[in-house]
Amino acid sequence: MEELLVAYLLANAGLAALAGTQIKWAVLPQGGTLPAVAMIEAGARRTRSLDGRDKLTGYRIRFSCWGETFASAVATKRALIVALDGLRAAPFRGVDLQGDMPSLVDAATDGPAASNGSDIFHRAGFDALIWFEDQF
Template sequence: MEEALIALLLAHAELVELVGTKVRPGRASQTDIAPFVVVQVIDKSRAYTMKGHSGLVRSRIQIDAYADSFAQAKAIARIIEARLSGYKDGAFKAIFLEDHRDLPAADAGTVTTKFRTSLDITVHYGEPQ
């Protein structure tokens, strides 16, 4: 699912115009220069019936937009939100925006000039049984 989600984002010309192909699973590459996007799974729950796994899965995904300016981080996040919120097609049964927040781009005590806007989405999708 993560690969399909990243492919869906990279197929969106407006996002690629801002970040190129820098949409990364888990963490950014050490060579990435802002702006870039990081996609990571926060949790994953399978739906079960009395006969076992139903084939439906719900995952909470965090998508972080990193940029050199607040305005650019927000613009990237808004493009991602517009692309994904309410999306459904093929294996993606539904994608919903859950949270949208602005965070420091580094851990406490670390100095950075980067800005980060974070989106949490819930993805409902089918998984082979």
């Protein structure tokens, strides 16, 4: 699921126009550019039927959209939501937005470098439940 999700998001023109290739799992590379998207898996819910375990799994993904300004972080978040709205092609089975995370201003000591020389970054994010048909 992880590799397919990143490939899908990288192929989305609207999101790529903002974040480029900076769509990563877990951490953003030091020296990378902003805006960027970091994702972590915050849990999974496997479905069951009367016949046993179904292959459908709901992965809770926490998305953090980072920017040099609050406006760029929010613009990236909005582009990400639009991209996820189209995530229906197999093996994906849809997305449920779970709610916003509080916005954050962070003085970073690691991670991407701001082009304006500042070490202040802004985050806007949300959780989503991504339904995926596992192949195992």
